[in-house]
Amino acid sequence: MALPQALPSGGADNPIDPDNGGDPFIAEDLGEYYYTYTTGGGIILKHIASFCDTTVLASKTVYSAGKDGIVGDIWAPEFHRINGKWYIIASAMFDSNRVEAGIMPREPDSSGDDRYRFGFVLENVGGGIFGDYIYRSRLAPGGLSNIDGTYLQRGSALYFVFSGYVGQGWQCIYIVPMENPFTVKKGAAPVMLSEPQYPWEQHGWRVNEGPAVLERGGSVYIVYSASGFSSGYYALGMLAFKGGSPLCKANWYKSPLPVFSQNPAEKIYNTGHCNFIAVGAQVYMVYHASRTPSLADSPRATHIQKICFSGDIPVFQKPSRAFNFEKPAA
Numbered sequence: 622m623a624l625p626q627a628l629p630s631g632g633a634d635n636p637i638d639p640d641n642g643g644d645p646f647i648a649e650d651l652g653e654y655y656y657t658y659t660t661g662g663g664i665i666l667k668h669i670a671s672f673c674d675t676t677v678l679a680s681k682t683v684y685s686a687g688k689d690g691i692v693g694d695i696w697a698p699e700f701h702r703i704n705g706k707w708y709i710i711a712s713a714m715f716d717s718n719r720v721e722a723g724i725m726p727r728e729p730d731s732s733g734d735d736r737y738r739f740g741f742v743l744e745n746v747g748g749g750i751f752g753d754y755i756y757r758s759r760l761a762p763g764g765l766s767n768i769d770g771t772y773l774q775r776g777s778a779l780y781f782v783f784s785g786y787v788g789q790g791w792q793c794i795y796i797v798p799m800e801n802p803f804t805v806k807k808g809a810a811p812v813m814l815s816e817p818q819y820p821w822e823q824h825g826w827r828v829n830e831g832p833a834v835l836e837r838g839g840s841v842y843i844v845y846s847a848s849g850f851s852s853g854y855y856a857l858g859m860l861a862f863k864g865g866s867p868l869c870k871a872n873w874y875k876s877p878l879p880v881f882s883q884n885p886a887e888k889i890y891n892t893g894h895c896n897f898i899a900v901g902a903q904v905y906m907v908y909h910a911s912r913t914p915s916l917a918d919s920p921r922a923t924h925i926q927k928i929c930f931s932g933d934i935p936v937f938q939k940p941s942r943a944f945n946f947e948k949p950a951a
Contacts, residue, residue: 636924637673637674637925638922642922643658643921644909646658646697647896647898650702659695659696659698662686663684664683664695665680666700673925683709683743692716693713694713695712696711696712697770698711699896701802703802708743708744708745709745710770711743712740712770713738716737722766723765736766737766739766740759742803757803761805762810763809763811765786768785768792769784771833779802780796782832783796784845785811791817791826791827792828793815793816793817794814795811795813796814797810812868814873815829815858815860817829819847821847821854821878822858824853825851825852828847830846831845831846831894833845835928840861841867843859843860844860844897846893846894853890854882854883854891854914855890856879857893858876859935860874881908882940884941889911889912889940891909893909894909906927907923909921909922926938
């Protein structure tokens with residue numbers, strides 16, 4: 622497939638999808654690109670023209686709420702290929718009559734009873750990424766409620782990285798080992814890697830969520846979202862793995878400053894919930910943002926940003942609406 626040289630024309634406002642984009646995710650399979658985002662009632666996968674052109678070639682609803690104990694609020698779906706097979710990991714609100722309440726220290730708020738929010742996994746049963754999927758499991762490590770789960774792979778070891786409460790009154794980033802892509806290791810206790818300790822992580826309310834794994838050479842990073850998603854100050858922080866066991870908090874360095882945040886000069890606010898995609902030798906970050914601090918005035922749209930590196934260390938440029946894509950190296 623020919624790679625585009627620049628973003629589609631869009632004047633000053635140039636996200637790759639201005640109409641959708643909460644918790645966007647782009648994946649590649651056999652040289653083709655696929656796109657999904659939070660819809661709430663299900664998981665829709667779109668076959669798109671390229672990694673930076675969301676023109677829809679085909680669309681498929683791969684899962685809908687109303688079964689497997691899931692009643693709605695399906696958030697942040699991600700598609701991952703593990704050991705040659707595709708899996709979908711997402712979070713949802715489960716029926717309180719079907720599952721036990723998750724462990725969390727605070728009272729339910731107006732957004733719903735968070736005790737019944739859990740990760741879940743679907744497994745592909747044929748046809749590649751655009752094929753059919755079956756429900757495999759609900760993820761509740763240690764009985765904990767959680768959202769925004771993703772995978773971290775280190776050699777043959779697999780880990781579930783997620784946002785949960787676990788002994789805190791606010792959301793933190795945790796990691797726990799897995800037996801396979803749909804089973805948390807029995808008896809394993811989640812380890813907290815990051816909590817919202819800095820002022821830039823506490824706008825609106827204290828939160829660390831939306832972890833995304835970025836690997837470069839032998840280096841591993843977890844980029845996460847901080848502050849309230851509708852505060853106007855939603856931003857990205859980063860953890861860098863020092864080596865040793867990923868289950869030891871001391872083996873992770875946390876940046877004391879955000880690595881990616883709003884750019885009012887270009888009307889980009891609430892920058893968060895990213896994922897990374899390699900196109901040739903170039904890495905791009907997919908994320909959502911709004912045109913105003915208030916999501917009521919400007920819904921989230923999907924953006925994409927080129928990531929540069931200093932050695933293996935990612936360098937995040939200021940979010941911009943006015944840049945072209947260089948053709949990735951073959």
